[in-house]
Amino acid sequence: MTPHQAAAAARSVDSGGVSPSAVTPGEIPAAYRPAAAEPLGERGPVRELTEEKSGRKRRLDYPPAPEPLPVPVIDNHAHLDFRDGQVQVTVAEHLDAAQQVGVSGAVLVGYDVASSRFSVEAARTDPRAKAAVALHPNDAPQLAEKGKYASAFEEITTLAEAEHVVAVGETGLDFFRTAEAGRAAQKESFYDHLALAAQRGLPVQIHDREAHADVVRVLKDAPALPRQSSSTATPGTPSWPGYATRTAGT
């Protein structure tokens, strides 16, 4: 059996609800190996970038599995709809591998309408996934410029009512990627998301890139948010209501 066939067999077993293929620390899990590549599908955007604007090279291969964590944690910020390079990994495969090294669940983050729908749908089908919905701070100004922001945010508002939505995110400010001209619209969008979070009683996932003072200013100015919103990620016994929500740079 070739590695490709082995990976395909492992995936078909996974999708049948039988125990997932074993993850060995120090080895790349089968689903993440380049040999498991499939033709480009329709499961989400493909991230082909090898170099970011900053000049940093983005790696498109996956690292070996680490040793299992001593205590289980929940990943509070995961983009499982992205696919790096040619390797296609399903949400179930991601969560199977994560579970075997002590990450027992993940909050799937929304950054536009499509990814927010993806999060809601994934959370509906896999109890290890929960959903966050939002328009990303770098997308909001572009939508505003095209006159599409209001309708997109309306869809996010509707999605926020879906079952298994546990946060509004990712929202925030990003002065690294958004130039001065787009920052007023970005700030407006941040306020809108904070108001939505307050209205729904949900915590927020904050994207804060080179905009820290302004993020703090907006937060002080914004409607009262649930207490979890300003906490930082801490490992511990996972419990959905207690997960943390502050992140930066992704």
Ligand SMILES: [Zn+2]
């Ligand atoms: Zn992110």
